[in-house]
Amino acid sequence: MTNFINKINDLNLSRRSFIKASAAAAAALPLTGCGNALMKTNAETMTSESEEKWITAACWHNCGSRCLNKALVVDGVVVRQKTDDTHPDSPDYPQLRACLRGRSQRQQVFGADRLKYPMKRKHWEPGGGDKSLRGKDEWVRISWEEALDAIAGEMKRIKEENGNRAFFADGGPVSKVLSLYGGYVGNWGTTSRGTWHGTNGPIGFTPSAVEGINDRLDMRNCETVIMFSMNPAWSAGGNPSYNFLQVKKAGAEFIAVDPYYNDTYALLEADWIPSRPSSDTALLLGVAHTLIVEDNPATNPLIDWEFLKNNTIGFDADSMPEGADPKENFKDYVLGTYDGVPKTAEWAAEICGAEPDRIRYLARAMNKNKKVAIIFGWASARTQNADSLPHIVMTIGAMTGHIGKSGHMCGVSCHTGSSNGGPSLVSAGKDGLPSVKNPVDDSINHTEMWPAILKGKYNFTGNMQWLKGEMRDIDIRMIYHDTSARLQTADGMTKGIEAHRKVDLVVSHAQFLTTNAKYSDFVLPLTTEWEKIGGFLTGNREILIMYSQITEPLYECHDDQWIAMELAKRLGVDPAKAFPIDGRQQLFNQIMGATVVAEDGKTMEPLVTITQADIDEWKVKGKPQTGRITLKEFKEKGIYQVERKPGDNYGFIALKEFRDDPAANPRKTDSGKLEIYCQALADRINNMGYSKIRPIPTHTPPVEGYEATFKDWKGKEKGDYPYQVINPHYLRRSHSVFDNVQWLRETWPNPVFINVNDAKEKGIKDGDTVLLTSQHGKVLRTALVTERYMPGVVGLPHGSWVDMDEKTGIDTGGADNILCGPVSTGQGASGWNSCVVDIEKYSDAPLTPDVQKPQRIIF
Numbered sequence: 056m057t058n059f060i061n062k063i064n065d066l067n068l069s070r071r072s073f074i075k076a077s078a079a080a081a082a083a084l085p086l087t088g089c090g091n092a093l094m095k096t097n098a099e100t101m102t103s104e105s106e107e108k109w110i111t112a113a114c115w116h117n118c119g120s121r122c123l124n125k126a127l128v129v130d131g132v133v134v135r136q137k138t139d140d141t142h143p144d145s146p147d148y149p150q151l152r153a154c155l156r157g158r159s160q161r162q163q164v165f166g167a168d169r170l171k172y173p174m175k176r177k178h179w180e181p182g183g184g185d186k187s188l189r190g191k192d193e194w195v196r197i198s199w200e201e202a203l204d205a206i207a208g209e210m211k212r213i214k215e216e217n218g219n220r221a222f223f224a225d226g227g228p229v230s231k232v233l234s235l236y237g238g239y240v241g242n243w244g245t246t247s248r249g250t251w252h253g254t255n256g257p258i259g260f261t262p263s264a265v266e267g268i269n270d271r272l273d274m275r276n277c278e279t280v281i282m283f284s285m286n287p288a289w290s291a292g293g294n295p296s297y298n299f300l301q302v303k304k305a306g307a308e309f310i311a312v313d314p315y316y317n318d319t320y321a322l323l324e325a326d327w328i329p330s331r332p333s334s335d336t337a338l339l340l341g342v343a344h345t346l347i348v349e350d351n352p353a354t355n356p357l358i359d360w361e362f363l364k365n366n367t368i369g370f371d372a373d374s375m376p377e378g379a380d381p382k383e384n385f386k387d388y389v390l391g392t393y394d395g396v397p398k399t400a401e402w403a404a405e406i407c408g409a410e411p412d413r414i415r416y417l418a419r420a421m422n423k424n425k426k427v428a429i430i431f432g433w434a435s436a437r438t439q440n441a442d443s444l445p446h447i448v449m450t451i452g453a454m455t456g457h458i459g460k461s462g463h464m465c466g467v468s469c470h471t472g473s474s475n476g477g478p479s480l481v482s483a484g485k486d487g488l489p490s491v492k493n494p495v496d497d498s499i500n501h502t503e504m505w506p507a508i509l510k511g512k513y514n515f516t517g518n519m520q521w522l523k524g525e526m527r528d529i530d531i532r533m534i535y536h537d538t539s540a541r542l543q544t545a546d547g548m549t550k551g552i553e554a555h556r557k558v559d560l561v562v563s564h565a566q567f568l569t570t571n572a573k574y575s576d577f578v579l580p581l582t583t584e585w586e587k588i589g590g591f592l593t594g595n596r597e598i599l600i601m602y603s604q605i606t607e608p609l610y611e612c613h614d615d616q617w618i619a620m621e622l623a624k625r626l627g628v629d630p631a632k633a634f635p636i637d638g639r640q641q642l643f644n645q646i647m648g649a650t651v652v653a654e655d656g657k658t659m660e661p662l663v664t665i666t667q668a669d670i671d672e673w674k675v676k677g678k679p680q681t682g683r684i685t686l687k688e689f690k691e692k693g694i695y696q697v698e699r700k701p702g703d704n705y706g707f708i709a710l711k712e713f714r715d716d717p718a719a720n721p722r723k724t725d726s727g728k729l730e731i732y733c734q735a736l737a738d739r740i741n742n743m744g745y746s747k748i749r750p751i752p753t754h755t756p757p758v759e760g761y762e763a764t765f766k767d768w769k770g771k772e773k774g775d776y777p778y779q780v781i782n783p784h785y786l787r788r789s790h791s792v793f794d795n796v797q798w799l800r801e802t803w804p805n806p807v808f809i810n811v812n813d814a815k816e817k818g819i820k821d822g823d824t825v826l827l828t829s830q831h832g833k834v835l836r837t838a839l840v841t842e843r844y845m846p847g848v849v850g851l852p853h854g855s856w857v858d859m860d861e862k863t864g865i866d867t868g869g870a871d872n873i874l875c876g877p878v879s880t881g882q883g884a885s886g887w888n889s890c891v892v893d894i895e896k897y898s899d900a901p902l903t904p905d906v907q908k909p910q911r912i913i914f
């Protein structure tokens with residue numbers, strides 16, 4: 056193959072313009088003060104024979120997908136990217152093609168706004184200095200020695216004066232060191248899954264997107280697919296939408312229940328039932344009512360009485376568990392036998408906004424004799440008081456019998472498991488690092504952590520343990536961000552900024568001046584995955600990606616483990632206790648332990664063949680082994696994908712064994728069955744002390760749901776915040792990641808989506824600047840007026856970096872969590888998908904489009 060330079064010459068490009076072009080492709084890095092490989096883009100290197108190599112490059116973000124990305128590296132410079140071409144594409148054995156974010160990855164890694172050196176906030180002093188300046192102070196470049204010494208020194212002081220319960224950290228490598236140093240206060244939240252986290256266990260339902268539904272090839276057997284709160288076209292890039300398209304091509308009809316007619320529904324030509332955010336439980340109670348009153352086993356069989364009888368408890372008075380009041384059964388609640396309120400389609404419609412006839416139509420579409428998938432994204436469970444939502448979903452699935460059979464399924468289809476349920480067919484091994492126990496048991500729920508830092512009190516319920524609530528005093532002096540974008544992505548950022556301005560010390564590891572970093576005293580520059588020796592990515596059950604190093608660490612960047620070990624030394628802690636083996640051995644352990652499913656579809660066997668020569672070359676400990684693929688081939692290809700075809704042994708039917716023989720395959724509930732009446736669930740939630748639920752699924756109005764848009768619900772008089780805002784996960788980003796990439800800013804401007812009628816009423820036109828005001832904060836965005844959002848519902852994309860105008864207190868960045876408040880309910884679920892707001896046209900000053908804002912370059 057002609058080498059790269061020759062190719063360029065063939066294109067009649069002068070060498071000068073090639074160098075210009077490749078530097079531009081590498082995102083216009085400033086050349087000063089940067090001694091990395093990338094910068095060897097000079098005439099000298101170009102005169103020699105250049106080497107070109109496609110290397111598998113990490114796309115490591117929490118984006119709900121996994122795709123193959125490759126970078127063309129010429130003399131250490133990334134000149135191009137491509138995606139999966141390892142085999143021909145087909146619906147059964149699809150390529151893993153990257154989205155535009157992944158294909159823009161080099162814009163991020165080599166961005167001019169990378170943090171290059173350790174930086175200190177100018178007015179920080181031990182004890183904090185002028186803390187109010189956090190987020191607006193100047194930055195001063197310092198050395199690693201200075202930074203680490205100052206941070207460790209301050210930690211020692213805090214420990215001496217306030218004890219280990221004054222440390223608040225996020226759970227990354229430095230947190231391990233803090234555990235060895237006596238412990239720290241952690242945090243927990245339901246983030247992605249919302250109430251699917253805490254509700255599934257007690258009721259016996261499948262907990263995750265991974266094992267909740269049947270696999271993608273079985274889904275092609277469905278006649279109807281009913282989607283609730285799902286948008287894989289945006290939030291599960293790669294193959295899921297393509298998989299759903301195959302289901303459509305095989306003949307299925309799609310129905311969508313959502314306040315927003317999104318691109319997924321458009322792609323699948325779904326029949327849209329607009330329904331308000333945070334009201335799905337009410338809607339499904341209306342469905343249950345229709346099913347009960349219209350079912351007739353002889354003439355109109357809608358309900359699967361067999362399944363209800365064999366596999367559930369608590370549906371009616373006859374199936375209640377011992378000791379429970381028979382009147383508390385689900386059926387009588389739905390019929391209103393004892394409370395006088397039948398949960399009819401009309402009753403549901405008042406809350407959810409779907410027309411009663413459409414609710415009845417939905418119930419009939421769930422007919423037990425049809426092959427139906429009833430599938431949910433997590434979005435509808437990321438709201439307040441939604442603890443009963445997974446419970447009503449399970450109940451509806453059980454009533455209609457769409458559980459445990461080919462072509463029938465009910466549950467979560469989201470994130471990397473979207474469209475494709477079942478256990479992983481190929482996985483990486485463990486890295487071999489020991490876990491380190493944190494001697495401090497304190498852990499603060501995300502909905503409470505910023506108020507807890509400000510008020511000095513919080514409700515301890517364990518870390519995802521749903522313990523009985525216990526009020527505890529707390530006095531946090533240090534916030535350490537060593538993973539996640541917590542300040543940006545957790546509930547109640549307005550309070551979060553205040554909390555960051557209260558403590559003595561804030562430290563962030565960061566690749567850019569992210570929100571965490573911006574409000575810190577010290578920012579420590581981090582390498583990206585492209586600068587590390589390699590690693591694994593998975594999620595999609597059929598694939599395992601092994602990525603490799605693309606470039607040497609840029610500037611003075613280091614990884615989290617290196618920083619943690621350096622701090623450990625300064626704190627008098629032995630770093631080897633947390634990190635006894637180096638990164639190379641960690642990676643090799645994962646390679647050696649990688650497994651792949653055998654042809655029987657059950658047994659797992661070693662994936663990678665390893666020779667003594669491999670072990671010698673890597674300079675690691677290990678034993679030779681025989682697997683499916685050689686290490687060299689795996690590294691070069693960068694992916695192992697299990698080839699699928701209809702009728703293979705790798706299919707999956709969720710809950711099949713339980714349906715077929717519940718006695719031999721009990722669920723892990725008190726009764727061994729799915730519990731429609733579930734005392735354990737009610738006890739779990741009610742003990743925590745945030746709010747109460749009943750043992751059967753009922754609609755509890757969210758603190759900031761539709762009901763809260765009224766001053767007077769009965770009289771239907773609207774209040775000060777008459778709209779519900781939701782936070783769709785947005786194409787420009789993976790949460791907050793990629794928000795600084797100019798290419799992506801240009802492509803997706805991050806508007807606010809407003810329904811046409813609402814816009815008209817408010818005198819807002821497409822392109823106008825809109826002020827959104829909630830009880831917790833104010834943000835500005837540009838209006839995108841659309842019929843795709845139902846009236847009363849506003850869409851503010853999730854994850855945009857806050858950009859606070861300190862004079863007005865208005866965020867010009869459009870950050871969702873400036874609007875969303877810290878509100879604790881039920882199981883402590885973060886309540887994002889309904890926050891009540893007002894909207895108005897804003898004329899004070901025009902809003903600069905995000906792409907025209909300067910990049911955050913601090914050195």
Ligand SMILES: Nc1nc2c(c(=O)[nH]1)N[C@H]1C(S)=C(S)[C@@H](COP(=O)(O)OP(=O)(O)OC[C@H]3O[C@@H](n4cnc5c(=O)[nH]c(N)nc54)[C@H](O)[C@@H]3O)O[C@H]1N2
Nearest residue numbers: 246247537538539540541544564782790791792853871887
């Ligand atoms: N209002 C609202 N808020 C939400 C949601 C919503 O819908 N609405 N969704 C929620 C959901 S589902 C989720 S999962 C969360 C996600 O919340 P986060 O996990 O906090 O979000 P990310 O933006 O992915 O944060 C990852 C951060 O890690 C940094 N990073 C990258 N590589 C490294 C590394 O090697 N080391 C370290 N230390 N950092 C690194 C990135 O730069 C980025 O800042 O957000 C939640 N927040």
Ligand SMILES: Nc1nc2c(c(=O)[nH]1)N[C@H]1C(S)=C(S)[C@@H](COP(=O)(O)OP(=O)(O)OC[C@H]3O[C@@H](n4cnc5c(=O)[nH]c(N)nc54)[C@H](O)[C@@H]3O)O[C@H]1N2
Nearest residue numbers: 118119247284290332333432433434435783784785789790
């Ligand atoms: N591009 C991109 N993709 C991502 C992410 C990202 O940040 N960016 N984040 C990833 C992560 S970590 C997660 S957890 C997933 C989240 O994925 P999902 O949980 O599916 O969340 P969204 O994509 O925000 O919303 C999906 C749909 O739910 C609808 N919806 C919102 N509230 C309700 C409701 O109360 N009821 C009903 N019926 N519908 C509702 C929205 O209108 C939207 O159409 O996305 C992943 N994928």
Ligand code: SF4
Nearest residue numbers: 114118122154157292
């Ligand atoms: S969908 Fe996710 S993994 Fe795939 S290329 Fe895009 S950002 Fe990367």
Ligand SMILES: [Mo]
Nearest residue numbers: 117246247248
């Ligand atoms: Mo998530």
